[in-house]
Amino acid sequence: MKKxxxxxxxxxxxxxxxxxxxxxxxLSINKKKSAAIIDSVTPRLKKIKxxxxxxxxxxxxxxxxxxxxxxxWDNEANRCSRIGYKLINKEKKRYFKKSGNII
Numbered sequence: 001m002k003k004x005x006x007x008x009x010x011x012x013x014x015x016x017x018x019x020x021x022x023x024x025x026x027l028s029i030n031k032k033k034s035a036a037i038i039d040s041v042t043p044r045l046k047k048i049k050x051x052x053x054x055x056x057x058x059x060x061x062x063x064x065x066x067x068x069x070x071x072x073w074d075n076e077a078n079r080c081s082r083i084g085y086k087l088i089n090k091e092k093k094r095y096f097k098k099s100g101n102i103i
Contacts, residue, residue, distance in 0.1 A: 004029060004067055005083055006036065010103075011073040013080045014038070014065060023073055027062075035064035076101050 006012060006026055014022045024040030043060040050056040071080040074096045081098040094103040 002034070004031070004034075006067060006070055006072060011075065012036075012038065012070040013073050014041075014069055015071050015080070016069045017065070019063070019065065026070075029067075030064060033064065034067050036067055036070060037062045037064055038070075041065065072096070072103070074099055074101055 006029070008026050008029060010026050012024065012026060014020055014024075019041055022038070022040055024038035027037045027039050029036045041063050043062045046059045046061050048057045048059055072083055073080050077096065077099040079098065081096040083094050083103070084097050086093050086095055086102075088102070095101060096103070
């Protein structure tokens with residue numbers, strides 16, 4: 001499996017697709033499908049047919065966004081940026097390439 005550039009709790013911006021431009025925090029990541037669920041993306045509704053005396057129901061399913069369609073958001077610079085890695089005090093840290101701020 002490929003290493004992800006985002007982690008749970010990161011603030012990201014969706015850069016492509018019909019949800020383009022939405023900012024949100026990552027709630028969960030599916031490494032097998034290489035997709036993430038973001039809190040600000042509205043879930044889709046799925047209709048469940050009525051079964052033996054039970055009424056039909058609407059169920060909310062979260063929409064998974066591909067990790068390649070996400071870019072990390074820099075709150076200090078107020079824009080999105082690619083990330084790099086630096087060794088600081090023998091610890092590997094992520095930083096924004098455009099601003100140089102450490103995540």
